Amino acid sequence: MAKKAKTGTIVILILLILGALGGFWVYQNFFKSKVKLNKDHEFIYIQSAFDLNDIVYELKDKNILKEPDKFEWLAKQMDLEKNIHPGKYRVTNGMTTRQIINLIKYNKQEKIKLSFNSQIHDMEEFIDYVNDKLEINEDELEAYFEDEKKLNSDFGLTPESAFGCIFPETYEVSWAIPLPELISLLKRKYDSYWTEEKIKKARKNTGLSVNEVVTLASIVQNESHIPEEQQKIAGVYLNRLKKDMPLQADPTLVFANKIWGTQRVYDKDKDIDSPYITYRFKGLPPGPIILTVTHSLNSVIDHAKHKYLFFCAKPELNGYSNFSETYEQHEKYARIYQQTMNKKGVK
Numbered sequence: 062m063a064k065k066a067k068t069g070t071i072v073i074l075i076l077l078i079l080g081a082l083g084g085f086w087v088y089q090n091f092f093k094s095k096v097k098l099n100k101d102h103e104f105i106y107i108q109s110a111f112d113l114n115d116i117v118y119e120l121k122d123k124n125i126l127k128e129p130d131k132f133e134w135l136a137k138q139m140d141l142e143k144n145i146h147p148g149k150y151r152v153t154n155g156m157t158t159r160q161i162i163n164l165i166k167y168n169k170q171e172k173i174k175l176s177f178n179s180q181i182h183d184m185e186e187f188i189d190y191v192n193d194k195l196e197i198n199e200d201e202l203e204a205y206f207e208d209e210k211k212l213n214s215d216f217g218l219t220p221e222s223a224f225g226c227i228f229p230e231t232y233e234v235s236w237a238i239p240l241p242e243l244i245s246l247l248k249r250k251y252d253s254y255w256t257e258e259k260i261k262k263a264r265k266n267t268g269l270s271v272n273e274v275v276t277l278a279s280i281v282q283n284e285s286h287i288p289e290e291q292q293k294i295a296g297v298y299l300n301r302l303k304k305d306m307p308l309q310a311d312p313t314l315v316f317a318n319k320i321w322g323t324q325r326v327y328d329k330d331k332d333i334d335s336p337y338i339t340y341r342f343k344g345l346p347p348g349p350i351i352l353t354v355t356h357s358l359n360s361v362i363d364h365a366k367h368k369y370l371f372f373c374a375k376p377e378l379n380g381y382s383n384f385s386e387t388y389e390q391h392e393k394y395a396r397i398y399q400q401t402m403n404k405k406g407v408k
Contacts, residue, residue: 095155096125096156096158096161098152098153098154099124102153102154103123103124103152104123104149104150105120105149106119106148106149107119107148107237108196111147113136113141113142113145116136116141116165117132117133117136120132123152125152132161132162135158135162139163140166141162141165144166145165146166146168147196147235148168148170148236149171149235149237150164150169150171151171170235170236171236172233172234172235173234174232174233175194175195176231177227177230177232178352179229179282179354181351181352182316182319182321182350182351183224183350184206184223187224188203191243194236195234195236195237195238196236197239197240201240212226215244216251221347221348222272222275222276222347223348224348224349224352225271225275225348226248226251228254228354254358263361263362266362266364267364269345269361272348273345274358274361275348275353275358276345276348276349276350277298277299277345277361278295278353278358278360279312279350279352279353280310280350281294281295281357281360282351283351284310284372284382285380285381285382287381288359288360289365290380291357291360291361292363292364292365293364293365293369294382295360295365296367297372298310300367300368300370301370302344304370305343307340307343308343308345309340312351313337313338313339313346314337314338314339315330315350316337316350317335318333324378325402325408337350367384368386369384369385370391371385371391372384372391373394376397376402376405
């Protein structure tokens, strides 16, 4: 009996040793195995429809995985298949297989910074920017912003005026944020400004709809960055609208011709066939010509009341203008401005 017991003990010890060696091998090959990159880090993009096979392919495509079978085995043991979170992930040099799996399993993704600012001039540029930054593709975005029913339901806007639903803002979002969630972010910002009280005030003070206020404010914002000056300029444009005069707003020529950053416009810039040519068409253009900040909106709603019908930027280009009630006076200011620009060589 003692001999059998001794034999049994030896067998158990051998099994324990083999188990320990096997566990050590698994630990070294599956848990301790480290990524060797040729740089500090590599980004991987886990799409919304990805399964485990897609993740393995993405890691192989970025030259992160050398032994995909080992990664797949461990991922299954760690239940990754049921915990795939789409997004952008940073894999750093020296990271273990287990750490990579945990990145995705516990949703430790990199956030994408979306900066909507005045460098985005129209809906086409907005769609291109978002398409470049996020998983959302341009077809999805175009379909939404061309859907009159959805735009009207969400913002009370039309496809022509949809650009007005976007406020200058910076958001940190998942690379894989769904389109409805992105629209929800835009809507929360839009609704936080355009309260029922603000809409009523805008209508009472200007006689304009929300889209018309945004459109006018976008023009005013292009004329000056100074709130007090914006209020006077808004007053000029509103006086022109009341008298059924064309706005003759130079920023709309810049927009229609896509000559961003120019300091001067010329008669030839009026020749393009566009509803944004406010020298040819009376009233406001179809929609805003730039992403409009809140103080520009406020400048229109709380515009200065006066009798001016004309204004001309001062030749110092400091954001201020000379205002006139008559065209004769305006011509004098305009002549001085043109002569100064010519002397400075501004084209």
